[in-house]
Amino acid sequence: MVIHMGQPKKTRNLEKTRGLILSVTFLEVFKHGFQGVSIDDIVEKTKLTKGALYHQFPTKLDLGYALVDEVIKPMIIDRWITPLAQFENPIEGILTQMQKLIGDIDSKQLRLGCPLNNLVQEMAPIDAGFRKRLQAALHLWIAETDLQLQRAKKNGYLKAKIDTRAAAHFIVMAHEGFFGIIKGLDKDSAFTGMFNSLKSYFQMISV
Amino acid sequence: MVIHMGQPKKTRNLEKTRGLILSVTFLEVFKHGFQGVSIDDIVEKTKLTKGALYHQFPTKLDLGYALVDEVIKPMIIDRWITPLAQFENPIEGILTQMQKLIGDIDSKQLRLGCPLNNLVQEMAPIDAGFRKRLQAALHLWIAETDLQLQRAKKNGYLKAKIDTRAAAHFIVMAHEGFFGIIKGLDKDSAFTGMFNSLKSYFQMISV
Numbered sequence: 001m002v003i004h005m006g007q008p009k010k011t012r013n014l015e016k017t018r019g020l021i022l023s024v025t026f027l028e029v030f031k032h033g034f035q036g037v038s039i040d041d042i043v044e045k046t047k048l049t050k051g052a053l054y055h056q057f058p059t060k061l062d063l064g065y066a067l068v069d070e071v072i073k074p075m076i077i078d079r080w081i082t083p084l085a086q087f088e089n090p091i092e093g094i095l096t097q098m099q100k101l102i103g104d105i106d107s108k109q110l111r112l113g114c115p116l117n118n119l120v121q122e123m124a125p126i127d128a129g130f131r132k133r134l135q136a137a138l139h140l141w142i143a144e145t146d147l148q149l150q151r152a153k154k155n156g157y158l159k160a161k162i163d164t165r166a167a168a169h170f171i172v173m174a175h176e177g178f179f180g181i182i183k184g185l186d187k188d189s190a191f192t193g194m195f196n197s198l199k200s201y202f203q204m205i206s207v
Numbered sequence: 208m209v210i211h212m213g214q215p216k217k218t219r220n221l222e223k224t225r226g227l228i229l230s231v232t233f234l235e236v237f238k239h240g241f242q243g244v245s246i247d248d249i250v251e252k253t254k255l256t257k258g259a260l261y262h263q264f265p266t267k268l269d270l271g272y273a274l275v276d277e278v279i280k281p282m283i284i285d286r287w288i289t290p291l292a293q294f295e296n297p298i299e300g301i302l303t304q305m306q307k308l309i310g311d312i313d314s315k316q317l318r319l320g321c322p323l324n325n326l327v328q329e330m331a332p333i334d335a336g337f338r339k340r341l342q343a344a345l346h347l348w349i350a351e352t353d354l355q356l357q358r359a360k361k362n363g364y365l366k367a368k369i370d371t372r373a374a375a376h377f378i379v380m381a382h383e384g385f386f387g388i389i390k391g392l393d394k395d396s397a398f399t400g401m402f403n404s405l406k407s408y409f410q411m412i413s414v
Contacts, residue, residue: 033329035242111331111332112332113328113332117328117387118328120387120388120390120391121320121324121325121328121329121387121390122240122328122329124318124390124391125318125319125320125390131391134391135391135392135393138388138391138392139392163400163403165400166399166400166401166403166404167400167404169388169392169397169400169401169404170400170401170404170405172388173381173384173385173387173388173397173401174380174381174384176384176387176388177380177381177383177384177385177387177388178380178384180324180327180328180380180383180384180387181327181345181376181379181380181383181384183327183328183331183332184327184331184338184341184342184345185342185345185346185376186342190376192373193370193372193373193374193376193377194373194376194377194380196370196373197373197374197376197377197408198377200408200411200412201404201407201408201411203411204407204408204410204411205407
């Protein structure tokens with residue numbers, strides 16, 4: 001939500017309001033699921049009027065779609081892609097990020113799952129608009145991870161024969177799969193073993 | 208649901224009714240989620256009276272808990288553990304079952320996900336009774352897979368240094384992770400690559 005100095009005040013305020021609504025929506029949906037949150041909940045938490053909210057998001061679905069496009073997609077870039085790009089060896093980056101984003105997180109918070117995975121599980125099967133946007137978010141994540149794996153191959157860290165696109169699918173699956181199963185297990189007994197198994201996979205594909 | 212010849216008729220009828228209610232509940236919850244199904248939906252589909260249903264399941268939660276304990280747990284045994292036990296090499300069995308249970312399934316049906324994974328995602332974070340039962344189901348699955356991996360090790364198919372419990376967690380995570388991510392992706396573009404990556408992992412841990 002970059003605010004440009006030259007923008008008229010009204011546009012700046014609209015952008016600020018939009019950002020506030022989306023931040024509140026993100027947290028409420030993360031805790032209760034999309035179907036577990038009402039527009040009234042959002043209005044109450046933002047302290048805005050219903051009119052101010054409806055002005056930007058005429059329906060609850062519009063708000064949900066914007067949540068995927070304007071919050072979750074940028075999170076994929078900020079929390080995954082940008083950090084990976086800092087590593088000389090992206091494979092090391094992937095393991096570091098998984099430790100940081102899952103292994104180091106408090107069990108209680110982890111029980112809420114991954115915001116993207118939760119929406120995929122809840123909304124992709126029942127709403128075509130969500131499905132289209134969630135699919136685009138997953139494809140972005142997979143495509144960017146693929147680019148990092150291609151860089152790993154170019155830098156001599158990954159075996160030449162590895163299909164980077166298939167590996168990118170597998171890595172994103174594992175990230176979401178870790179989050180998904182930890183929701184049903186006690187994290188501390190589950191993470192380390194799964195993480196070590198994932199390391200065996202990386203050992204297999206690394207040079 | 209074994210019906211013993213010596214049982215009084217009333218007991219047999221109760222068991223039959225219970226089986227019918229649970230079968231209908233399974234399909235409805237699979238399609239719509241636990242929160243998306245009402246007791247009235249189940250009553251209508253079973254053609255029973257509300258009283259007959261409440262006699263066996265005083266609350267919707269009782270019905271949900273029985274669904275995990277009496278339908279989903281036995282499915283883990285029938286669809287995973289028993290088939291694996293038929294393979295001289297359980298690793299080969301795991302790959303065969305994943306191909307059969309995921310790779311060979313029609314995209315449209317696959318979009319509904321895995322019945323156990325769906326309930327974990329939906330109910331584990333919000334209800335302690337579900338969490339306890341879903342955790343027990345996952346632990347059963349992991350423990351039985353662990354036993355198969357121990358057998359693989361004993362038969363000389365798995366490297367001696369492999370932590371079979373960690374590997375069992377990873378395999379169950381991958382099974383649920385495949386189902387989970389395919390809900391958000393086009394199956395045909397995703398399955399084969401992920402499956403080949405999983406094969407690389409198995410190559411690493413196999414003798």
